[in-house]
Amino acid sequence: MTEQVIWECFLMRRDGDLEWLWQRAQARDPLGRKFFDGIGEWLEKCRKAPADKAPQCLTCEQTFRDPAQPPLTFFVTHSEDPRINVVLLTGVCWRCAEKSDTELLKRGTELTAKFLKGRADGERHPSTETTH
Ligand SMILES: [Zn+2]
Secondary structure, eight states, rough: OOOOEEEEEEEEHHHHHHHHHHHHHHTTOHHHHHHHHHHHHHHHHHHOOOOOGBBBBBBSOBSSSSSOOOOOOOEEEEOOOOTTOOOEEEETTGGGGSSOHHHHHHHOOOOOOHHHHHHHHHHHOEEEEEEE
């Protein structure tokens, strides 16, 4: 029996995806629900985290602290695995949001792989796989 968790990534862009996710959340779809919970936690972190722990932009040095205008593009990592109850969100600042999906996804996938590796090293079954 394998314990491998399959992670999937996508870019959430304001035009289109947000409404789609909102509809999923209204329909009590797990991904929609987790996504909006995740956004809530992310915003909370922006407000409360010390400067060096504030959420950072996916592709530049900008950090999001008490954002009056939160970014509307997010790199989202999630899993359909019922054991995984969270999504990982990385904000993309307004400037970087103009980069192509391909570029942002590439960067996001690298970061996620690094994060999951660190996470997996502390677990019994270190094998993880990222798809998108
Ligand atoms: Zn940026």
